[in-house]
Amino acid sequence: MVGYNEKDVVELGVIGMGDMGRVYAKAFARAGWKRVNVCDIPTKYQALKDELQGTGINVLPDGFAVARRSDYIMYCVEAANVDKVVAAYAPATKIGAVVCGQTSVKDPEIRAFEKHVPQDVHIVTCHSLHGPGVNPAGQPLVVMRHRSNDEAFRLTVRILEALNSKIVYLSYQEHDRITADTQVATHLAFLSMGTAWKAAAVYPWENPSYVGGLENVKTLMMLRIYSNKWHVYAGLALLNPSAKAQVRQYAQSVSELFKMMIQEDDQAFRNRIAAASEFVFGKSATTTTKGQSSMLLSDDVMDKFALSAIPRHDWKPNSHLSLLAVVDCWWKLGINPYAHLICQTPPFRMLLGSTEYLFRTPLLLEDSIVAALREKSIRADDCEFYTATRGWVECIEQGDFEGYRARFEGTKEFFRERLDEGAKASAELIETIAKRTAASNSTANVHSKL
Structure with a gap:
């Protein structure tokens, strides 16, 4: 024209x-x-x-x-x-x-x-x-x-x-494959977090094990997802022909890691985490110094968006089972999440940043492993997460839209009083990360020309 x-x-x-x-x-x-x-x-x-x-x-x-x-x-x-x-x-x-x-x-x-x-x-x-x-x-x-x-x-x-x-x-087939790789496990992780907290009758901002640092990001993104409409996520999970393998493997990763945790199988658990870490993040993942590892997240950014008033000295380490399972899932399916950043969504960007920060911060990762294997006080919460994940996967496997809606809306109701606040704070977090990424890319482009 x-x-x-x-x-x-x-x-x-x-x-x-x-x-x-x-x-x-x-x-x-x-x-x-x-x-x-x-x-x-x-x-x-x-x-x-x-x-x-x-x-x-x-x-x-x-x-x-x-x-x-x-x-x-x-x-x-x-x-x-x-x-x-x-x-x-x-x-x-x-x-x-x-x-x-x-x-x-x-x-x-x-x-x-x-x-x-x-x-x-x-x-x-x-x-x-x-x-x-x-x-x-x-x-x-x-x-x-x-x-x-x-x-x-x-x-x-x-x-x-x-x-x-x-x-x-892209072609529409490429789109569906990549969005299944990037979005399905992402949504499943955050959906299961919310359902697990609901089942345990726990608001994460009131529990010392779920505040500060990465927990701020996880909680905000969970609230963001539940502040939206259920069909946004149901269609992707239930109608995308590439999605089933993702949800099955994520549930399997949660299950197998959780079994090692309750059996306190130290060596098998550490070997599994190390193998997944090397596949996704490379051999340097365990040697990078804190604060220099994540392309997206840093302590100052994560702490800025806290929903809890619990002081830092009262925070408790937890297993981060949801994040460990995401990386394990990528490893088992042979997915390189960085290759799919061309189709990144804000939740995926936050999930990748969170896993990268965890796996590339040696002291934090070690705290997570020790908590997973030794801290019995969090076993009940991890059991709720395991159960919630299984429930969501069963619903998706059956193609049950009404079951999906009921599960989503029930959890949404539990968090209703904080959804607007969470959506607003998560939008600010996404905007902050977008600006930092743009600035980083701009600096990198300048350096590449020098």
């Missing part, structure tokens, strides 16, 4: 005005496109119209109205509902238009597009690897060209540039 300004002639459409639909619609409107047409379910039409009055966003009654007049249409719906919604509205798509989706798992979305979208319509889909509470600027945005000519593909990229994200180009 050369010789005229696309913004003057192209109309954009968003079907599904949930949290992420709003992020995209508002970004498109700010970028100055001629018209941004949006809709949600028909019963929300008037409320949405009143809400967006004066924003320049054109609210329409339903997906038919959006599809008929828009040159680019984004479906922002739950992965579990994408086939039903696409089936309803795709036949009304304009000839030559582009359809896109914003689901976290692409296999069911692409199957829906191939089944229902007319052959004279282009398919270029995407996925923003962050939640609605994160500034999309600089965050990864995966663009997947599935069925389009060059002109439609270039137009799609231009449209998505409105988010100022870091665009990564």
